[in-house]
Amino acid sequence: MHVIYGGTFDPIHHGHLRLALEVVDALQVERVNLVPCHIPPHRSGTGATSAQRLEMICLAIEGEARLCVDDRELQRAGASYTADTLRQLRHELGPHQPLVMVVGTDAFASFDQWREWRGIPELAHIVVVSRPGSELPEGSAASCLLDERRAETVSDLWQAPAGKILEFDSPLIDISATGIRQRISGGHSVRYLLPDSVLQRIHEQGLYGACPDRNF
Template identity: 60%
Template sequence: MKLIYGGTFDPVHHGHLRLAVELREHLAIAEIALVPSHIPPHRESPGASSDRRLELLRLAIEDEPGLAVDDRELNRQGASYTADTLRQIRQEIGPDEPLVMVVGTDSFAGFDRWREWERIPELAHIIVVVRPGSSIPPESAPAELLAARAASSVDELHASPAGRVIVLEPPLMDISASGLRERIADGRSPRYLLPDPVWHRICQLGLYGA
């Protein structure tokens, strides 16, 4: 099984990393790939460049063998579209291996605004991670997709290459990248909210107003 977890990671923090570990263990797989986006099409531009965010992400996971970085989206020009990434990975792993992507309820609520959103379940399974304060509007296209393709357990994800959607509620750390950027810009310490090597490098580079 190939499991990918995408995002801007702007900056990467313990909430991202702990979720990745929880999902890797819950699905009983050896590795999860973190996929930093180059230009996110559905949110504001990142506060740090792609190269810097990639550098910080690699620093954050260097002592965790179960986490890997996949920088393919940073090597493409233009906006980072999930369908393009999944299509490329599917070509690499073949038609039969399960491919799984991770998305939060806040993002999944607007899933029908993603490019080629109806094609995505044909390429991969989807794990929807419950985020406090966000929900999927009933009778919306994402809610209908969830109802039509709902999986009752992660075993169903292992049993087929794509097509199922499952909602999971793993333990989450209440940390946001936007809150971290604000804290850093205000001169307040983000220590213990993100890995020490990441914070030290942010200070060295003067990122986010440090």
């Protein structure tokens, strides 16, 4: 089984990292591949460049064999669309290997706004992770899709290459990259919300309004 967990990771933090490891354990896989997007289609840019975000991810997962980074979306020009990434992976993996994408409830709630959203379940399974304060609106396209394709157990994902949607209740670490950026720009400490190596690089490069000379 090949598992991807995409996002802007702007910046990557302990919530991202802990969730990825919970997915490793829950799905009984060797690793989760973190896939940073180049240009997010549904938001206006990022606070750090693609190269800076990639570097921070590499710093964050250094020494952790169960997490790796897949920078394919950073190598493509233009907006990063999940359907394009999944098609490329499916071509590489072949038609039979299970492919899984991990997404939060908040993002999945607007799944019908994703490009080629109807075709995505034909390319991969979807693991929908509960997020604090996010629920699927009753009767929404996302809710109906979940009902149609619901996986009852993890073993369902191993039985087919794609097509199932599994709800996953992970131990919640309510950390947001938006909140981290706001705290940094306001001059507040974000220690212990993200790896020290990442925080050090943020201050060295003055990202998100950080003061390079400030003791983090």
